[in-house]
Amino acid sequence: MTRVLYAILFGLVLGGVIHIVAVLGLPRVAENDAWARIAALGPDQAFNPIPRPGPGVDTLPLIDPAFAEFACRFRLDDNPVRIRATLPDLYWSIAVFNGRGVNAYNLNDRSVGQKPVDILIASQDQIADIRDNPPADFNDTIIVDWASARGFAIIRVFAPTPADTRDAELAIQKATCAPYPLG
DSSP, rough: OOOHHHHHHHHHHHHHHHHHHHHHHHHHHSSSHHHHHTTTSSSTOOOOEEEEOOOOOOOOTTTTTTEEEEEEEESSSSSOOOEEEEESOOOOEEEETTTTEEEEEETTTOOOOOSEEEEEEOHHHHHHHHSSSGGGGTTOEEEEEEEOSSSEEEEEEOOSSSSHHHHHHHHHHOOEEEEEOOO
16 A cells, blocks of 8 residues: 555656646747747847737737837847837837846836937947947946847837827837947
8 A cells, every 4th residue: 555655646746847847848949939929020130010919910929909019139149239219208118038038127218217218238248348448329328238149129109099009100110229339
């Protein structure tokens, strides 16, 4: 009888360990991860619109239909990335995610007192290079210390009406998400 209980207990523990490994390991091997889904929206280093949810619309999960949302994928292999945008006088937020889709940095219209928004995403080595010889236009730049080689930024603008959506789209057309050359 004791052997049967040990076998059952061993089976439950082994099943639990296998379950935990599968749940925690699946995001690392999934092919259709956040990085791949953002790639389907358009070219890298440019803000691409994320379709709003609706019947028959394939979009990202958890998209609020009251917001116009735009995504930009980037890599920090050679240069940091600088995001600049003058956003409308509506509620907006910018969230920066690592390549696996984990939110690493965010801000909104209430936390930034400047226009245009100016964000530099760089590795520690790139930040050190910039601090050695800082450009004159970096007074109001928000510098984000980035530990990953790749990531993406999402800008969300509250746009419940078609006119607000047009304003958000016009602002994003002028926004940049481009490599910043190191001098």
